[in-house]
Amino acid sequence: xxxxxxxxxxxxxxxxxxxxxxxxxxxxxxxxxxxxxxxxxxxxxxxxxxxxxxxxxxxxxxxxxxxxxxxxxxxxxxxxxxxxxxxxxxxxxxxxxxxxxxxxxxxxxxxxxxxxxxxxxxxxxxxxxxxxxxxxxxxxxxxxxxxxxxxxxxxxxxxxxxxxxxxxxxxxxxxxxxxxxxxxxxxxxxxxxxxxxxxxxxxxxxxxxxxxxxxxxxxxxxxxxxxxxxxxxxxxxxxxxxxxxxxxxxxxxxxxxxxxxxxxxxxxxxxxxxx
Amino acid sequence: xxxxxxxxxxxxxxxxxxxxxxxxxxxxxxxxxxxxxxxxxxxxxxxxxxxxxxxxxxxxxxxxxxxxxxxxxxxxxxxxxxxxxxxxxxxxxxxxxxxxxxxxxxxxxxxxxxxxxxxxxxxxxxxxxxxxxxxxxxxxxxxxxxxxxxxxxxxxxxxxxxxxxxxxxxxxxxxxxxxxxxxxxxxxxxxxxxxxxxxxxxxxxxxxxxxxxxxxxxxxxxxxxxxxxxxxxxxxxxxxxxxxxxxxxxxxxxxxxxxxxxxxxxxxxxxxxxxxxxxxxxxxxxxxxxxxxxxxxxxxxxxxxxxxxxxxxxxxxxxxxxxxxxxxxxxxxxxxx
Numbered sequence: 001x002x003x004x005x006x007x008x009x010x011x012x013x014x015x016x017x018x019x020x021x022x023x024x025x026x027x028x029x030x031x032x033x034x035x036x037x038x039x040x041x042x043x044x045x046x047x048x049x050x051x052x053x054x055x056x057x058x059x060x061x062x063x064x065x066x067x068x069x070x071x072x073x074x075x076x077x078x079x080x081x082x083x084x085x086x087x088x089x090x091x092x093x094x095x096x097x098x099x100x101x102x103x104x105x106x107x108x109x110x111x112x113x114x115x116x117x118x119x120x121x122x123x124x125x126x127x128x129x130x131x132x133x134x135x136x137x138x139x140x141x142x143x144x145x146x147x148x149x150x151x152x153x154x155x156x157x158x159x160x161x162x163x164x165x166x167x168x169x170x171x172x173x174x175x176x177x178x179x180x181x182x183x184x185x186x187x188x189x190x191x192x193x194x195x196x197x198x199x200x201x202x203x204x205x206x207x208x209x210x211x212x213x214x215x216x217x218x219x220x221x222x223x224x225x226x227x228x229x230x231x232x233x234x235x236x237x238x239x240x241x242x243x244x245x246x247x248x249x250x251x252x253x254x255x256x257x258x259x260x261x262x263x264x265x266x267x268x269x270x271x272x273x274x275x
Numbered sequence: 276x277x278x279x280x281x282x283x284x285x286x287x288x289x290x291x292x293x294x295x296x297x298x299x300x301x302x303x304x305x306x307x308x309x310x311x312x313x314x315x316x317x318x319x320x321x322x323x324x325x326x327x328x329x330x331x332x333x334x335x336x337x338x339x340x341x342x343x344x345x346x347x348x349x350x351x352x353x354x355x356x357x358x359x360x361x362x363x364x365x366x367x368x369x370x371x372x373x374x375x376x377x378x379x380x381x382x383x384x385x386x387x388x389x390x391x392x393x394x395x396x397x398x399x400x401x402x403x404x405x406x407x408x409x410x411x412x413x414x415x416x417x418x419x420x421x422x423x424x425x426x427x428x429x430x431x432x433x434x435x436x437x438x439x440x441x442x443x444x445x446x447x448x449x450x451x452x453x454x455x456x457x458x459x460x461x462x463x464x465x466x467x468x469x470x471x472x473x474x475x476x477x478x479x480x481x482x483x484x485x486x487x488x489x490x491x492x493x494x495x496x497x498x499x500x501x502x503x504x505x506x507x508x509x510x511x512x513x514x515x516x517x518x519x520x521x522x523x524x525x526x527x528x529x530x531x532x533x534x535x536x537x538x539x540x541x542x543x544x545x546x547x548x549x550x551x552x553x554x555x556x557x558x559x560x561x562x563x564x565x566x567x568x569x570x571x572x573x574x575x576x577x578x579x580x581x582x583x584x585x586x587x588x589x590x591x592x593x594x595x596x597x598x599x600x601x602x603x604x605x606x607x608x609x610x611x612x
């Protein structure tokens with residue numbers, strides 16, 4: 001299995017693409033020690049030796065802002081994907097174990113509704129009502145509307161697992177539902193949950209950027225989406241300040257493409273039929 | 276026929292129930308938030324309309340009438356649902372005394388005109404691209420088109436829009452920066468005005484189209500490969516059926532799931548259209564929603580959401596209906612499910 005992981009090209013390319021922004025965000029500041037919150041006298045200066053990616057209209061150094069933004073965006077995305085997958089797994093497992101009962105029906109009815117309403121729209125609606133939005137609140141706001149489809153997928157995986165013989169044996173041995181879930185079902189779903197998590201992680205980073213872009217992102221701190229928000233608000237486009245809005249967007253794409261590659265790569269390793 | 280009727284009945288039931296649940300969510304949200312957002316709203320109204328005390332009175336009155344916080348919760352809920360049912364979505368505060376329904380009537384045509392052609396064309400181009408890529412597996416064409424598709428599928432809508440503006444407006448002034456038509460023109464059906472609208476339409480349309488293609492190409496490629504490996508294709512191939520014909524078989528079978536996906540993705544494309552409108556100041560739902568959010572115009576935010584969500588549920592319902600007509604498994608076998 002480990003060997004296969006190393007031989008999967010998508011996975012390797014994805015990991016490399018993911019490491020570049022991650023390293024930029026974590027150890028970048030040691031090599032490029034500029035305070036992202038400090039204004040310099042230089043307003044909208046193009047990239048130079050002094051400011052590698054130039055400065056914005058307020059004199060902030062853009063590379064320093066991007067380094068900070070990468071870490072915040074990754075943190076919010078990771079947290080949000082964790083919450084989403086936790087809700088999806090709990091709901092999916094309960095619905096799957098109680099398959100066909102009224103609990104299952106109600107849970108899946110709710111999941112169906114959340115599946116149709118685009119999560120970004122519901123996140124916008126919720127965020128519009130919250131005045132002070134910390135990073136954790138944003139992660140939660142994005143996670144609440146996003147679990148529907150994933151819980152349905154986990155439920156159907158469990159329904160098919162339930163027909164396996166060893167589950168019958170466990171049931172005959174008198175295992176409780178909770179023990180059944182933790183010992184027999186979840187280990188079999190682990191690979192799927194990890195793959196779904198990666199997809200979700202990418203989605204959450206994009207959603208956070210969109211929320212920030214319309215001014216509903218975290219109230220404090222810098223995220224990649226907030227750099228784009230300020231670029232749009234302060235007229236970077238009209239004045240053609242390309243170094244302000246092109247790099248943050250390119251980094252968002254890079255992170256999300258990397259996560260999608262990791263996700264499909266893992267999928268290919270775990271499900272050999274796909275190759 | 277009876278089975279279709281039963282299928283449709285269940286779908287209609289789901290449609291009504293989900294609209295009801297969505298309305299409930301929209302009702303509960305502002306009442307769940309700990310710090311009452313209305314208090315800030317009241318202060319901003321007083322500041323904004325300072326010169327006109329009568330307008331302050333009227334705006335505040337309509338705000339209180341809309342939320343009815345003074346009544347008990349269950350009465351608020353019933354009266355909210357009754358209003359929604361009657362199509363009364365309250366009055367805008369920042370654009371007082373414009374009604375929310377009037378704003379929607381103004382904005383929705385622009386959004387739909389942007390959304391549907393772009394989504395359908397992206398669906399068509401993406402599926403064709405993905406099908407050819409899946410069919411010519413291992414070729415250079417497949418690799419390049421999949422890399423581009425993957426990048427496009429992860430690109431933020433508004434970022435692509437910004438790139439297009441930078442390229443076609445700032446660098447080479449080919450297209451206009453913002454709006455749906457030149458402000459000097461009066462809306463009419465003259466050729467001059469229509470050309471002007473199309474001229475403004477091009478860039479928002481392109482940015483929606485470009486970002487839309489990627490996902491379809493990727494998913495279609497996977498579907499085609501799956502179909503081409505399936506037993507019936509292998510069997511047909513062993514019988515000596517022409518490759519072209521095999522491709523058509525696989526293509527037709529891959530199209531059905533893509534029709535369902537169209538309904539599911541419509542919502543996401545809708546969200547994308549909203550963000551694109553913000554970048555281009557295009558006077559659709561997204562633009563009004565954005566300005567309503569900026570000024571915390573709650574009746575408009577809620578009203579726009581309700582309409583958008585109902586429209587999406589209806590779209591999914593219609594696709595389900597078409598699907599039932601197309602797919603014999605649903606048409607004939609529903610009783611067994």
